[in-house]
Amino acid sequence: MLTISTHLYDKIVAHARKDHPDEACGVIAGPAGSDRPERFIPMENAERSPTFYRFDSQEQLRVWREMDDRDEEPVVIYHSHTATEAYPSRTDISYASEPGAHYVLVSTRSDDETEFRSYRILDGEVTEEPVQIQD
Amino acid sequence: MAIEVRIPTILRTYTDGAKQVEGSGATLAELISDIESRHSGLSARLIDGGALRRFVNVYLNDEDVRFLSGLDTPVKDGDTVTVLPAVAGG
Numbered sequence: 001m002l003t004i005s006t007h008l009y010d011k012i013v014a015h016a017r018k019d020h021p022d023e024a025c026g027v028i029a030g031p032a033g034s035d036r037p038e039r040f041i042p043m044e045n046a047e048r049s050p051t052f053y054r055f056d057s058q059e060q061l062r063v064w065r066e067m068d069d070r071d072e073e074p075v076v077i078y079h080s081h082t083a084t085e086a087y088p089s090r091t092d093i094s095y096a097s098e099p100g101a102h103y104v105l106v107s108t109r110s111d112d113e114t115e116f117r118s119y120r121i122l123d124g125e126v127t128e129e130p131v132q133i134q135d
Numbered sequence: 136m137a138i139e140v141r142i143p144t145i146l147r148t149y150t151d152g153a154k155q156v157e158g159s160g161a162t163l164a165e166l167i168s169d170i171e172s173r174h175s176g177l178s179a180r181l182i183d184g185g186a187l188r189r190f191v192n193v194y195l196n197d198e199d200v201r202f203l204s205g206l207d208t209p210v211k212d213g214d215t216v217t218v219l220p221a222v223a224g225g
Contacts, residue, residue: 097220
């Protein structure tokens with residue numbers, strides 16, 4: 001299960017809405033081993049594409065080092081789908097590389113309703129998990 | 136002195152859990168082949184068909200080696216090489 005604050009939930013949705021129709025992506029870091037998403041880090045989508053995302057490699061190095069220095073890990077890795085449902089695509093599954101992360105998918109395909117779902121992706125296998133939003 | 140190579144979580148199965156390993160070589164390709172001799176299997180996760188895999192980022196110190204000379208990038212003692220799987224999808 002992913003437990004996330006209303007504040008961080010709203011930040012992810014706002015980022016996805018702002019970058020629509022391109023895909024938005026980012027990380028929420030948290031203390032290593034805690035499973036608590038705490039620090040919101042929106043990332044540049046280097047692809048600037050409505051169908052693909054990729055973290056900018058230089059920005060990723062900087063952010064990953066910073067997490068390392070602060071003894072954090074990527075607790076949540078999120079991105080948006082802008083025309084399809086909030087379910088991992090084939091490419092999402094094949095490139096998933098953080099076995100400990102919650103992969104959050106947001107869909108902005110509808111103007112008035114945002115889908116927000118979370119998954120574990122391990123060795124090509126997708127498992128959806130409940131999302132608990134807390135104040 | 137040696138060249139330090141930082142290994143991401145997902146590849147630590149090849150390094151007995153070690154976050155970093157050391158190696159030597161004059162180029163990135165030589166360094167990877169030196170490390171492969173002690174951590175078998177790692178090379179295939181980084182290189183495919185003689186080139187770096189598209190969804191693996193390799194940095195020499197602070198620079199993505201794609202913007203240097205890829206596998207031919209010269210390396211030297213005291214350098215740090217960082218491997219990070221690209222975060223990407225559709």
